[in-house]
Amino acid sequence: MAIPSAASPRKVLIVDDDDATRHGLCALVTEAGFAAIPAATLTEASNALTRESPDLIITDVRLKGYNGMQLLTMGSRPIPAIVVTGFPDRMLEADAHKMGADYLEKPLSPTSLLALIRVKLEASAADALVWATRRWVRKPVKRQVKAWIKDLPVRILDVSYGGLRLELEGTPQTRLPRLLSVTLPTSHVAIDVKVVWQKPSGATGWLCGAAVLESGTVTWRQLVDAAWF
Secondary structure, eight states, X not given: OOOOOTTSOOEEEEEOSOHHHHXXXXXXXXXXXXXXXXXXXXXXXXXXXXXXXXXXXXXXXXXXXXXXXXXXGTSSSOOOEEEEESSOOHHHHHHHHHTTOEEXXXXXXXXXXXXXXXXXXXXHHHHHHXXXXXXXXXXXXXXXXXXXXXXXXXXXXXXXXXXXXXXXXXXXXXXXXXXXXXXXXXXXXEEEEEEEEEEEETTTEEEEEEEETTTTOHHHHHHHHSTTO
């Protein structure tokens, strides 16, 4: 994934079927130094996801018969998102948080919104840098490997010296913490990892990509190199 240069403004996809709201949000983010990508419909927004590769999505929930939160699952990569609505709904709020998005109720505070945009973009830039500078090719795990995060079973999908991709089942209805410890009982190893991205998988599961902390340790390299995986 390419990292935007310092001269390239971060792209914010703004999705709202109300013209005044959409134009106002575009003006706000443009004046703050970001590149605004407007979309009035779910179709326009879906096309923009492919065409523009935005760094952040701001979407209204109600889009002329569609749910704007569908956009959070359409991208080929995880994209930070802010869901906004003029109709408070705790179930929708819980769904947004489960999908890793922030949830704001209208009317929006311009100052608070810009602060949140900056926080989310800074966090995503740091995460992108981890993967852009990854030096090692991943290899798929061809057999079932028993692993645990606390008392939850984990499936390891692929590994490299610097990271791994995990699938968790039966997780709480909240986002995973930033730091996790993955235990591999058969090898008597516990690996500390940093979650770089995460997205829901099924009703109660999560897929996540994680960077192995202190990935140069002999033990982890030996496990990746061996036929153990």
